[in-house]
Amino acid sequence: MSSPVVFPFKSNIDLDRNSNRHLYLQLCDQMIGFIKSGKLAPSSKLPGSRKLSEDLDIHRKTVVAAYDELISQGWIESIPARGTFVSQDLPIVNPKKLQSFSNTSSTKNIAGFNFKKRKHLIRKGIETPHTTIKIDDGVPDHRLAPIEDITKIYRNIIKKTHNRELLTYGDIYGNIDLRKALVFYLNQTRGLKITIDNILITRGSQMGIYLASQLLLNDKKTIITGNTNYMTADDTFTEAGGIIKRAYVDAQGIKTDEIETICKRQSISAVYVTSHHHHPTTVTLSAERRMHLLDLAQRYKFAIIEDDYDYDFHYSNAPILPLTSNDTDGNVIYIGGFTKIIAPALRIGYFIAPKEVVDEAARLRRILDRQGDTLLEQTLARMINNGDVQRHSNKVRRIYKARRDLFCRLLQKQLGGFFDFEIPKGGMAVWVQLKKPYHWDSVIALSQKQNLVFINDWKRYDNDNSGHNGFRIGFAKFNEEEIVEVIDTLEIVFESISKSNPVF
Numbered sequence: 001m002s003s004p005v006v007f008p009f010k011s012n013i014d015l016d017r018n019s020n021r022h023l024y025l026q027l028c029d030q031m032i033g034f035i036k037s038g039k040l041a042p043s044s045k046l047p048g049s050r051k052l053s054e055d056l057d058i059h060r061k062t063v064v065a066a067y068d069e070l071i072s073q074g075w076i077e078s079i080p081a082r083g084t085f086v087s088q089d090l091p092i093v094n095p096k097k098l099q100s101f102s103n104t105s106s107t108k109n110i111a112g113f114n115f116k117k118r119k120h121l122i123r124k125g126i127e128t129p130h131t132t133i134k135i136d137d138g139v140p141d142h143r144l145a146p147i148e149d150i151t152k153i154y155r156n157i158i159k160k161t162h163n164r165e166l167l168t169y170g171d172i173y174g175n176i177d178l179r180k181a182l183v184f185y186l187n188q189t190r191g192l193k194i195t196i197d198n199i200l201i202t203r204g205s206q207m208g209i210y211l212a213s214q215l216l217l218n219d220k221k222t223i224i225t226g227n228t229n230y231m232t233a234d235d236t237f238t239e240a241g242g243i244i245k246r247a248y249v250d251a252q253g254i255k256t257d258e259i260e261t262i263c264k265r266q267s268i269s270a271v272y273v274t275s276h277h278h279h280p281t282t283v284t285l286s287a288e289r290r291m292h293l294l295d296l297a298q299r300y301k302f303a304i305i306e307d308d309y310d311y312d313f314h315y316s317n318a319p320i321l322p323l324t325s326n327d328t329d330g331n332v333i334y335i336g337g338f339t340k341i342i343a344p345a346l347r348i349g350y351f352i353a354p355k356e357v358v359d360e361a362a363r364l365r366r367i368l369d370r371q372g373d374t375l376l377e378q379t380l381a382r383m384i385n386n387g388d389v390q391r392h393s394n395k396v397r398r399i400y401k402a403r404r405d406l407f408c409r410l411l412q413k414q415l416g417g418f419f420d421f422e423i424p425k426g427g428m429a430v431w432v433q434l435k436k437p438y439h440w441d442s443v444i445a446l447s448q449k450q451n452l453v454f455i456n457d458w459k460r461y462d463n464d465n466s467g468h469n470g471f472r473i474g475f476a477k478f479n480e481e482e483i484v485e486v487i488d489t490l491e492i493v494f495e496s497i498s499k500s501n502p503v504f
Contacts, residue, residue, distance in 0.1 A: 007040060009047065010055040023058060024065040028073075031066070035075055035086055038093030044086040046076060120238045124457065133452045133486060137280065138310075138429030138474035144399065145343040146383075146392045153388075154379045166374040172366045173358070174201020175377035181384040182350055190311065191325035192334075192352070200351040200358045200365065201372055205309055208335035208351040209236050211361045211368075212270070212305050217242030221269040223305075224262060226254045228470070230279040231460040233272055233307065242269070246464050251422075253278055253285030256292040263300045270303040271296075275323055276311050280461050280472035281431040282424040290323055297331035308336045312393045313476075314426035315401040330354040338380065340428070341393050348372065348380055400428060400476045403483060407475040410487040418494050428476035434469045438497065446496055452489045 012034070015026050034040040046052075049067060053060040067084055070076045078084050157163050166175075173179065179199045186192045202208045209232075217223055217240040225234065226249040237244055245268070247258040254273055262268060271293065275285040285293075297304050306323050314320070324334040330353075337349030351361055383389045408423045408430060421432040434440055440458040447454065458471050478486060 007034070007044070009052060013056055015056065015058065024062045024069065027056075027058075027062065027066040028069050031070060032073075032075055035090065036093065040086050042086050042090045042092060043088045046084045046086065048083065118239065120235055133482070133489065135452065135454045135486070136474040136477065137456055137472040138427060139344060139477050140340050140342075140396070140428065141399075141477045141479070142343045142345070144396050145346075146388065149383060149388045149392070150342075150379060153382045153386075154375065157378050157382070158375060163375075163378070166378055170371050170374045172362045172371055173199070174372055175374050175381060178348075178377040178381040178384075181381040185384050185389075186350075186352070190308075191321040193325075194352060197355040198352050198358055200353075200362050201377060202335075202337070202349040202351050202365070203369060203372055204339050204347040204349040205307060205335050205337040206232065206236075206349075207365070207369070208333075208337075208349055209233055209272075209305065209307060210240075211351060211364055212303070212333050212335070213237050213240035213242060214364055215357065215360060216240075216269045216303055216305075222266065223270040223272055224259055224268055225272045225463075226278060227464040227466065228278075228281055228461060228468070229272070229463050230274060230307070231463070234463060237272070249278055249281060249283065251283055253283055253289055254293075256289045256296065259293065260296055263296060263302075268300065268302050270305055272305045272307065273323070274307045274309060276308055276314070276320060277424065277427040279307075279309070280429070281470070282422075282427050282429060282472075283431075284320060284425060285323075287320075290326070294323060294326060294329075294331065298329045302331070304332045306332055306334050308334065310340045310427050311336060312341055313397055313400055313428060315397070315404065316425040319426070324352065333357065338389070341389065341396070346376070346380075348377060403475050403478065403480070404430075406480055407478075407483050407487070410483065414487050414491045415494060429472045429474040431470055431472055434471065436469065438494075440469065440471060442497060443493060446493045447490065450489050450492055452486065452493070 013027065013030055015023050017023065019026065021029075031040070040046075046067075047055070049060050049063040053063045056063075067076065067078070071078060075087060075090070076084055077087050157166070176196075178201055179196045182199055183194060183196055187194060200208075200211075202211070213223075213236050217237055220241055220243050222243045222245055223237050224245045224247055225237075227246040228249055229246075234244060245262055247262070248255045253275065254271075259271060273285060273293070275290065277284060293304065296302075304323060304327075308322050311319055311322065322332075322334060324332040332353070334352040335349065336352075338346055339349070351358065353361070380389070404424065408421070411419065411421065411430070411432070418435055418438060419432045420435060421430055424430055434443065444454050444458065454471075456472075461470055461472060462468060475483065
């Protein structure tokens, strides 16, 4: 064993008496840190409990408890008649520079190993005060969520003894009662003709997009999307190893004749569409193009990933049935969820496809997330069966329609000279195109000075770098007073731009 250690415990141990963690455990933590860092080498002798307690101004029993814990964990050893030592069996570590223990607990920034970095997933975060008005690309108003219904049903479920089985591992396909409820709900509301074998429950629509892309796009297979498209979907396809080809989107949706032209030149694996309200432009895919797309999928044997993210919010007339309702050849993977109907935090979605595709997606999901929140899925099943979801959907659709009407009316009245836009038939956002020579960089910078922040980068909507000057502005999460404030603030911004006569 070594000679007595000269390590300066008194100046390097920092104990917080206001912490919820016991003093003896704080002492253990810091001594382990010294050993791991090489500051205390194997076989180093430690001070006696009485001496250390005096140096640290703590009770001797605290030191004894810490030493007992360190012995039980194998960090130190006690040798009768000789004292307490750092375990001689530990590996020797090159000592690092002494520093305050409080500094060693800070988060490390640089990894000591190599790993894959995904630059296509990097997005710039925007730090804003809580009082800042934030413009998004169309999210629901979480303040309208049916909290009382959710709480009441959830509590009722968890109180029942026979429901404790929901706390264990469940089916990788998702809660059986929710799948049964969705068969009835989706067949009734969307004209589907599915059975329970066609449904996989997911953690929101995004997981469905991810699973589909992993099944379809490995080995640099090609997927066609609109020239404007949901950027997160693009990132997901790139992450899966897919190659993205673009087809133009106009007032009738994605141009299927361009899809056909691409199919004649090369093999493709999938087409991604947000057919009901195209993201980001909000246009609806016409009936003619829907039928043409289904025909192309059958002829060229590709999958259609139909992301029906806001089917329930169509204001002008009845919602147009999804492509999958007319799919007789098994070409459509239909993805949807309840985050837009209820709240973004309710991460429950569905992945609908031919049984063999659902089976493969479930096996993939097993290694990704194993299963969802079975209690919450059971709660949603009850809400569907009770009609709570349908009633809430009808309620918020009326509210969002009124908000759309007010937003578009004020936008036209106060800012019509700066924007071109069409009133969307549904959804939670308006696609606006800023008139030239105005530029979004100036608008966004000046808006921030007025406490109005655009949380998305305008470039994310220009997937093909065409310079269309378009931006997607959400209105659904704002109440009437907030909508007035948003438009009034934007009016101040554009008055400032007009007066300064900048050169763009």
